[in-house]
Amino acid sequence: MKKWMTMGILIAFFIVGAIFIRTMPVNAADREEEIKALEKRVEGLEKSVSGVESKATDERVTKFMEEHKLKAGVWLQTWYQFVENGKNNGNNDLHDFMVRRFYFYLKGEATPQLGFFAHIASDRIGQEGLDNSGQGLGSGIAIRDAWIYYNFNESFKVQMGRMYPPFTRNYGTTSTKTLLPIDLSFTQGGVRGATFYASKVGRDDGIVLWGNPFVGLLQYRLGVSEGVEGAENPDDSLRFTGRISLNLLEPETSWFNQGTYLGKKKVLAIGGGFDRQDDLKLTGSPDQQDNTAWTLDLFFDHPVGEGALTMEAAYIDEKNVTQDLSSFSRFAKGDDAQIYYIQGGYLIPGKIGPGKIQPYFRYERLAVDGKPDTVFPSVGVNYYLKGHDAKLTLDWTLVKQREEVKNFRGNWTGEDQNLITFQLQVGI
Secondary structure (H helix, E strand, C coil), X not given: CHHHHHHHHHHHHHHHHHHHHHXXXXXXXXHHHHHHHHHHHHHHHHHHHHHHHHHHHHHHHHHHHHHHCCEEEEEEEEEEEEEEEEECCCCEEEEEEEEEEEEEEEEEEXXXXXXXXXXXXXXXXCCCCCCEHHHCECCCCEEEEEEEEEEEECCEEEEEEEECCCCCCCCCCECCCCCCCCCCCCCECCCCCCECCCCXXXXXXXXXXXXXXXXXXXXXXXXXXXXXXXXXXXXXXXXEEEEEEEECCCCCCCCCECCCCCCCCCEEEEEEEEXXXXXXXXXXXXXXXXXXXXXXXXXXEEEECCEEEEEEEEEEEEECCCCCCCCCCCCCCCCCEEEEEEEEEEEXXXXXXXXXXXXXXXXXXXXXXXXXXXXXXXXEEEEECECXXXXXXXXXXXXXXXXXXXXXXXXXXXXXXXXXXXXXXXXX
């Protein structure tokens, strides 16, 4: 009996002791260390869970982008431009800073055959005397390109929306990010000029059938679009355009060609195109007329030793032109004219500093039937830091009138004028 009593006393003693120990005050420093250790464990668990979730999300996004071939990018061209006697009725020179182009693009596909492409863009933002926000010209942002395509195969593709009308090479196939000179030809909207054919900043709304048969030996493009609209097109007649290119060396099979391949491709392309819209009633003309145009062009790009040579030439014949280019020439609506240009450049071997140098030239002539000619010679130099994704350009262009007439319109005097342009270009 005493034995059991003794054991009971000992058990009670230990229980009371345990309770007493647990209820004793704990050292504050020890408690803080325990809390910190616990917080670290919780933080580690959170990071582990978050890392797993983040990795899973990244994998899903990557898989989605790869499956639908989604790609986005942006590129900018910023300008300083000097225009001789371009201000105050020809009494002062003009110094003009502007964003020549700001383009954001997005492309992808819903299926391997069905996809889309879009450009959200602004052109000539800040150019003095230009403010057409609806077109994204001078101010505002607009849809520059937007089309949906269906590729039956490489030889037959269909795309519908807003895009280049298939006609000239210079402003019908060439990406303005990859031009050889600082800009397009003067009569196709370059430097400070305007486009001689109907367009929405070089584009038109319609449908195009195109493809690259014979393993890219040929590329054809056939388009139906709106062209001239409104009162000047009383019958709402459609515009028909087309273009074909024969590739004698490496084929050019994409929608956007390059203006210079910087020695990375061997190209010899002979092309031709047409543009027609019937029954137009142009301003100042009492009768309805047909607008017709055709062109022939040649493009050559080839490595030469460690450098590369690029050459391009084109001839354009225009009847009953639909646009007014009389601000810098005598070319007005309803006129007939011939336009031709030749341009070339050489990518010099080796680097000077961190980049490569490419001097270039262009000679463009606008001959209006029954009126004096206007000539646009240019020389310049490109400095490539990272191909077309990072380059600097300095350009001199002369607007040369065969007969000078003091007739100030906008930035143009009707006399000879010098233009100097400096460009910074970056794209990702």
